[in-house]
Amino acid sequence: MDNFLDFEKPIADLEGRIRDLEGLDSGSDLEINEDVAKLRQKASQLLKSTYSKLTPWQKTQVARHVDRPKLSQIIDQLIEDFTPLAGDRGFAEDQAIIGGLGRFRGRSVMVIGTEKGHDLESRLKHNFGMARPEGYRKAQRLMSMADQFGIPILTFVDTSGAYPGIGAEERGQAEAIARSIQVSMDVRVPVIACIVGEGGSGGAVALATANRVLMFENAIYSVISPEGCAAILWKTREKAQDAAxxxxxxxxxLKSLGIIDVIIEEPLGGAQRDVPGAINSMADVLEKELEALDAKEPGELREERRRKFLAMGRLEDMQ
Incomplete structure (x- = not known):
């Protein structure tokens, strides 16, 4: 770990001391090894203690961590013979949303998700995971294709929200998001969504209108960012922690409120500390949920999905 969050400073200090000791050229290797072992145990205990009591704002920071699993890593690790499908057949290709066909543990799937990028160059290429209307129209096209050929749809969400630029608004951003939700509601194949990091606003819901919504334990999912909420309610972004x-x-x-269905356990210290391990944990849950949905008829899948989302927020459910 090279990228530590503010609340992880004590952990960073311990791990820094461990690296320093391991780099020493000493004749007393046994003594150094004992010191390193003690420090490792202390760091592990501190990491476990810290992550067992994260506040919502700290979880927001973890969800946004630069080293969280990216869609490109998920595809590389889980999807065999992935064939990307580009363009909305109307305006352009949007790199913020990646989609295509592949095989997940032996079965054909349609993969659709947001990609934030891992460095400055890739983040600019993918617009920091903020999709434009053509991205959501591409998603609609791929969902409809999957429906036509009876292929399950897997979506992966990690975005602060849809791109709010003038050009995106001119090309019908809100309509594109609404249509994506509509298409998701209409397809007759299994749809499983996973909130990997940040699930922000309608830009996330457009890809997460699914039969089953999975979520990493340190991810977040909300209608607006904590900073945006604080700016509206308190007229200052400094209240973001209260908003979170x-x-x-x-x-x-969200699990207690019935908004999501399954919480995916992350490695100790968050998915960013062991990306392959976190992706494998997600894959096991995905496979289990996909097998459960296989038993349902196409019409039942669609009706179940519709009932699920229409039931959210009903007054009698909140009393």
Whole structure:
């Protein structure tokens, strides 16, 4: 780990001391090894203690961590023979949303998701995971194709929201998002969504209108960012921590409210510390949920999905 969050400073200090000791050229290797072992144990205990009591704002920071699993890593690790499909057949290709066909553990799937990028060059290429209308229209096209050929749809969400630029608004951003939700509601194949990091606003819902919504334990999912909420309610972004608590945006809160279905356990210290391990954990849950949906008829899948989302927020469910 090279990228530590503010609240991880004590952990960073311990791991820095471990690296320093390991780099020493000493004749007393046994003594150094004992010191390193003690420090490793202490760091592990501190990491476990810290991550067992994260606040909603700290989870927001973890969800946005630069080293969280990216869609490109998920595809490389889980999807065999991935064939990307580009363009919305109307305006352009949007690199913020990647989609295509491949095989997940032996079965054909349609993969659609947002890609934030891992460095400055790739982040600019993928527009920091903020899709434009043509990205959502591409998603609609791929969902419809999957429906036509009876292929399950897997979506992966990690975005702060849809791109809010003038050009995107001129080309019908809100309509494109609404149409994506509509298409998701209409398809007659299994749809499983996974919130990997940040699930922000309608830009996330457009890809997460699914039969089953999975979520990493340190991810977040909300209608607006904590900073945006604070700016509206308190007229200052400095209240973002209070907003994060009030918004119930953590996986644990959303599971209790019935917004998501399954919480995926992350490696100790967050998915960013062991990306392959986190992706494998997600894959096991995906496979289990996909097998459960296989038993349902196409019409049943569609009706179940519709009922699921129409039931959200009903007054009698909140009393």
């Amino acid at each position: 608590t009030a918004m119930k945006l953590t996986a644990q809160d």
